[in-house]
Amino acid sequence: MAGKIKQLRMGLNGDEAVAYAVKQSDVDVVAAYPITPQTIIVEKFSEYVADGEVNTEFVCTESEHSAITACIAASATGARTFTASASAGLALMHEMLFVASGCRVPIVMAIANRALSAPLNIHGDHSDSMAQRDSGWIQIFVENSQEAYDSVIQAFRIAENTNVLLPVIVGLDGFTLSHTLENVDTLPDESVKQFVGRRQFTTVTTHEGKTVPFKLDPANPMTIGPIALPNYYFEFKRQQEEAMKNALEVIQKVHDEYAKLSSRSYGNGLIEEYFLEDAEVAVVCLGSTAGTLKTVVDGLRQEGIKVGLLRLRVFRPFPAEAIRNALKNAKMVVVMDKCMSFGGNGGAVFHEVRSAMYDVNSRPLIVNYIYGLGGRDTPPKEFRKILEDMHRMLHAGRVDKLVHYIGLRE
Amino acid sequence: MTTQEWKFTAKEIAEKPDQFLSGHRACAGCVPATVLKLVMKATRGPTIVTEATGCMEVVSSIYPYTSWSVPWIHTAFETAAANAAGIDAALKALKRKGQLKEHVDIIAFAGDGGTYDIGFQALSGAVERGHDFLFVLYDNEGYMNTGIQRSGGTPIGAATTTSPAGKVVPGKLQHKKPITDIMVAHGIEYVATASPYYWKDLLTKVRKGLEVEGPAFLHVLAPCPRGWRSEPADSIYYSKLAVETCVFPLWEAINGQYQLSTPSKLIALAPQKKKPVTEYLNGQGRYRHLFKPQGKAILDEIQRWTDDRWAKLLKKCVEEQKT
Structure with missing residues (x-):
């Protein structure tokens, strides 16, 4: 085809x-x-x-x-x-x-x-x-x-x-x-x-034993959106x-x-991997930022710096298994969040990636960068700087803090 | 709309299988439940029902049981009219694509909270867009499901848990929002009020509302013995007295033309039959404080307001008759 x-x-x-x-x-x-x-x-x-x-x-x-x-x-x-x-x-x-x-x-x-x-x-x-x-x-x-x-x-x-x-x-x-x-x-x-x-x-079985389609249909009356008390609510969830x-x-x-x-595909449909196989530093992001990051990765790769990108295409359901597999060789993971979780010590993607990686034996260092809020532009050179910094920190063997902000006045 | 009058007989109504079934969990003397049962007796064919969150939704759909023998959906408190809009859009699309042959009526039920207050925006929007549905307001004049709080439909002077009769505040301070006139002002084809005591009138109005191709609005007064602090056995009696005192006159506005329905027309023709509002208020515990000396000013205000609105209604009906 x-x-x-x-x-x-x-x-x-x-x-x-x-x-x-x-x-x-x-x-x-x-x-x-x-x-x-x-x-x-x-x-x-x-x-x-x-x-x-x-x-x-x-x-x-x-x-x-x-x-x-x-x-x-x-x-x-x-x-x-x-x-x-x-x-x-x-x-x-x-x-x-x-x-x-x-x-x-x-x-x-x-x-x-x-x-x-x-x-x-x-x-x-x-x-x-x-x-x-x-x-x-x-x-x-x-x-x-x-x-x-x-x-x-x-x-x-x-x-x-x-x-x-x-x-x-x-x-x-x-x-x-x-x-x-x-x-x-x-x-x-x-x-x-x-x-x-x-x-x-989908079909459901009525109390009369009839099999009927799950929809509002005068031929097969159904009650949708009922009240469920503590005895049933939990099962719905x-x-x-x-x-x-x-x-x-x-x-x-x-x-x-x-x-x-x-003839078009996006990774495995859940995540897209870009030069992750041998990447020491892996960056994780959502959405259009991946386009910018791919260019940055290309540039750094040409200089022999082993970086790669994981684009999370699906955030819910969270593809934890696929992420673990993709990041298992990375020594450091940089998670990009274009959103704040105030008081939460990092963004949502960071929390979830970090939680997913808890079970990986290699336990890479994982840091969070919050960027681009309210449409602030993050040019390739800023991403490049992050990856260079991380690469350097990795080789220095220490990370000062987990959550960073880029491209803003502080 | 057609000029045909429906003659619902007691026999015919008794023989028609219920679509709102017994076994629901409504309180003794609950008129909203009576209203639902009566409304569903006037359906004319396949019907989908939607309800706002509220007493009637809660008592009729406790999973895994249901009181509905017709397709029924509930989504949230403020959404009865938006649900109707979605069902209407779906039916139109499925019909156009040949996946649905028959006509299906849509009835949306909401209490006063889901109509006057939180559901008003969705109602006004759906009516403006002209969706084909009948909206039935069962008005028990308060948030009874959450424990008797005041709503935009609660009358002046009524004590509720958020407008209690205290030492300095004599119950609710504001009049009821004129919701039915507001719906007439939307320029829709059919708006009416009804009381379950006059059940034939109510059934006929439901059928007229369903016959309309577009939105129709029916406002039904529905006494709540818990919220009104009245005897369960007296609920239907209050449904009658509200009409006889002109606190809740019965009328229709067809294409904006107001006309009194028979029970209210008889009072208009013989004004001496109009009972004082105290006959209606007395016995309802929510007005108990008004029957102490300091409550007289509010009682007078209720009578004045009732008379004023009745006079204005008569004027609207007379003017319409002249034209």
Whole structure:
């Protein structure tokens, strides 16, 4: 199959790439509310609706809270649903994100990652998504617009897999990706439609012994979103954890299948390794920063400095096993966080990578760099300096402190 | 909307299987439960129900049991109308794609907290967008599920746990928000008030609301013996007295045209039949403090406000009749 499908190369920014993927994915309901830097997604999609290019019911709600709620109810009614948001909008959805995962509705949501207020800031960092870490959503972070397009298409298959049935966030860096034009290779409509297929429903057995699809269907009445007391609530939550575990496998399977179709792949679908095999210093990051870091690694490698990169494509479920394998030879690990966990002694990615590495015999030194908050640019030379410093510290055999900040006044 | 009038007979209603089933955990004398049962008696075909968090959601869906024989979804407190919007969008999309043939009605239930207060934004938005659903407000005039706190629907003078009658503050200080007029102001086709004592009127209004292609709003007064500190056996009696005192007149606004429903029309035609509000208030423990000497000013204010709103309602109905 590889390379046999003729793909159309389009000039799209990240938001437009997402909208185009949604257009091709046979989505039934889109409910959304505008917020920078996501707005282009819903604007572009509105054009598809206005021009009759999609068969989708598009609901412009009066808030993000109602946007995600409408998606939950639409998805429970059997519709394939999509929404998009960022920053304050995602924060406003917070309550409903737990309801979505708890109701097991396979919504796909694109987040153009942006800082949280106050002070008000519309630029890119990961504070918004990280604040939803424990909401029960699968979280994918993409490196470029091409991957944004590919990941949204994959996300429907992942979310709707009956062993998963969890909502998925596809995060793309605000402005860095959302507003930056790139060449994006797109699949023909028919290939995408075939790849995503019709939505599958899990079945449940009623008290009458009937097997019925899990959705709001007048022919097979079902109560969704009930109250569960201490005697049942815990089991609901445990099942969500099981679904997350299943997702680790499903994400890779869907990624591999898509790779065959499109000739594009992103590591194993969970993590992407770049010169890690013999790297003494490994840097871990999410999102578009990986593009910059790859250039930095290339430069240092040419100078004979053994550095490598691990890009975490999937943050939830956290691919701890894959990370352990990828970093087992590293002597030092530098974790980049574009988000703060105030008072938490480091960022979220740092905490989790460090926790995952606890069981590795080699126990590499692990340090945290917090960078780029509120869209502050971090140029390659600053990353290069970090890696050089770390390489030097490693050979000096000591680390002064665990958590560092770069590119700011102190 | 069609001008057809539905004649629900007691026999027909008794024979129609319940869609809100017994076995739920509502208190004795709970009128909201009666309202749900009656509303579901007036459905006309396949129906999906959604509820806001609240008493009725809690008593009817304790996992692994359910009182609903129709598809039902609850997501959160402020979301009944947004749920309806999502269901409506899904049904439209599935129909357009040929995956759904029949028409499905949508009913959203919310209490006064989920309507006047926390759910108001979602309601106003969904109505503005014109989703096809009937929103039923069961108004027990307080946050009864969380233990009787004041809401935007709590009347002046009523004692609640967050507006207690104290030494200097005589219960709630503000009047009830005119939610139904606010819904009429949204310019929707059908808005009505109903009381479960006048059950045929209530059923007919539910059916009219379902017939509308677009949003419809039904405001039902639903006494709560726990919250009103009244006798469980008196709940339906208060549903009647509220209408007879004009505290809660029954009317419809069809395309913005107000018209009184029969029980209130009879009072308009024979004003001597209008009972004083004290007949309604007396016996409800939440107003007990008003029947002490220092409560007289509030009692007078309740009567004045009731008369004023009744006069304004009559004027609206008369003006509509003239046009």
